[in-house]
Amino acid sequence: MTNDVIRLLGRKDLFIQGDDAAVYGALIADCRFFAGYPITPATEVAEGMALWMPKLGGVYVQMEDEIASIAAVIGASCTGVKSMTATSGPGFSLMQECIGYACMAEIPCVIVNVQRGGPSTGQPTEAAQGDVMQAMWGTHGDHQIIALAPKSVQETLDLTIEAFNLSEDYRVPVILLLDAEIGHMREKVVLPEVVNVKVDERVPATIGPDKYRPYRTGFTRTSKVPEFAPFGSGYRTYVTGLTHDKRGFPVTTSADVHEELVRRLIEKVQDDMDVIWYHEDLFLDDAEIIVISYGTTSRPAVSAVKMARKSGIKVGHIRLITIWPFHYEKMKELLKNAHTIIVPEMNLGQMVHPIRETVGKDIKVISAPKIGGAIHTPYEILKCIEEE
Amino acid sequence: MGFISNDIIIEKYLRKDMLPTIFCTGCGIGSVMNYALRAIHDLNIDMNETVFVSGIGCSSRVPGYIYSDGLHSLHGRAIAYATGVKLANPKLKVIVFTGDGDCGAIGGNHFLHAIRRNVDITVISINNFIYGMTGGQVAPTTPLNSKTTTTPYGNIEYPIDLSMMAKVIGAPYVARWTTAHPVQCISSIKKALQKTGFSFVEVLAPCPTSYGRLNKMGNTLDMTKHFKESTINIKLYEKMLADGKTTDKMVIGELVDIEKEDFNTKYNKFCGELK
């Protein structure tokens, strides 16, 4: 199938915008169902899917709102079809209840959020990173999602494929956090070689329908993820957002059943942190100051760090690619020799909180916020570095 | 028409370990479930390829008792979830169970748009005129002046008519009955299941615990009688209209039965043309 996509696209070198890269990534990852609702700056994802899905035997449907979109995506995924939706802040807010459902019922799905300035309708065409906390904590109750933040158009394509893989492997919603900047920026993208593309599928039921219990664990590559029997496969499974036992049926007043389930939903992801957590680092060996960034902001951040190095400042850089779950242990290790940490974000300070929590009071953590639409300039970040 | 005995329904279609149901004494939801399963049995529908989808509410608990795939979604979202299931795997028979609040209030928009899209699903809405599960609050279907826990002085909002909405938006099959019309219900559900496109069957059902109690309507027997008395068959109603007479009674019967190409057929047509 990946072959088909690359053949259909006609060439391997493309000059496209981030929203399109999310589309191509999804096609390559075998996504065959898209439901969405137009919203700037994510509309181009829907438009791309509307164009491609019918050519690849997939389904595109424009729903009546974002709640319906994510609901249809979850329904489609229950039949075993890889499914995606794309939106921006206002739509992402509407989707939260269903995202919690996907966490609870363990239905894989990918949600692209091309962030714009908020709150509310805010700045439709301006970039922001204001939904970082919402991505993790937008839906109610304890839970764990995975969120990835690409810094370029190429990485948007690569991480969209990865988002599907993680979603299938862990049966968890994966949120791809873009922003208006990357979504609408055009860059050169090279499609991956077919042989190099890894496309994961959720693990099917390993025993017959008579013995199958939809939420038993211990039979997949990550042992806390249950096997999956799609609707229509004869397994006759019941899927609910209520607290359920291993058979999948509601048990709503037992503290034990609830705690076992909710803890597992979190642990199935967090136990595999070392596999799930992607980052990049630069000049950390002797770094006393470390700039931590993610997504678009990493572009000026890296430039600033390089400029500061030229003038002899011992500064390093960490780029979070997997932004949720947050790898406290690894970050503690990476940050232990720094005396100052600078966190530039296109919000008034969100990711800075888990970072402060990681290092405690021993290391100074400075938030370098910027909102309104323009991304940080390297000089703004450089100034923060020089002041330390 | 001959009817089969319940043991066949229980053996073939129910999850026995989940019985008895959580529904209150005399609640009409169980009857509607029974009628639906009998319709399925008569049509010899393969339960391995049938998915029951529901929202949240007493009515939405039905799929949990049926031995097939079941998707107990969120309050109001059943039809949107069902749309995803049906479009992603058109081979599946998709049947939605939804309450009047689930379908007409929080899920009202999905209801309208699934009809507009003409998604090939069957929606069975159990209308008990109230929010049963949460203990009897006003619903969009609650009649004027009725008492509920949130309209202690009587309901001042005009109710909506789910079946008329379905008809106006263009659903190819719409029928409304009460639980006191088992034969008609089964026959309409059968027609609905055979219809390609959006089919809607509304069943007026007693909720003695909330609606009955708060409105001093007595037990389920009294309520069932009341349903019979306060409804009028469409055929009779049309005759009345022709004679220049009118009535406040709720019209029941087969309200729409037309042919209309559904979403999947249209979609597949242009996909075919693209190849």
Next chain:
Amino acid sequence: MIHVNTNYCKGCLLCVEYCPKKVYVKSEKLSKKGVFPPEVKFPENCIKCHLCELMCPDFAIIVEDKDDK
């Protein structure tokens, strides 16, 4: 044979009301579930119309009917 499953029966008495042959009466005795289930008082009158099974919201009645097995 008519079986009333007192495990499922919730005592709504729809069966008593809707049986055209008045086969059932309300039992005098409380069931394990704490309700008054129907008592099959006149089984010989049963015409196997299955209406009681249809009307029962709780799948509690089975009217044996060799023909459909």
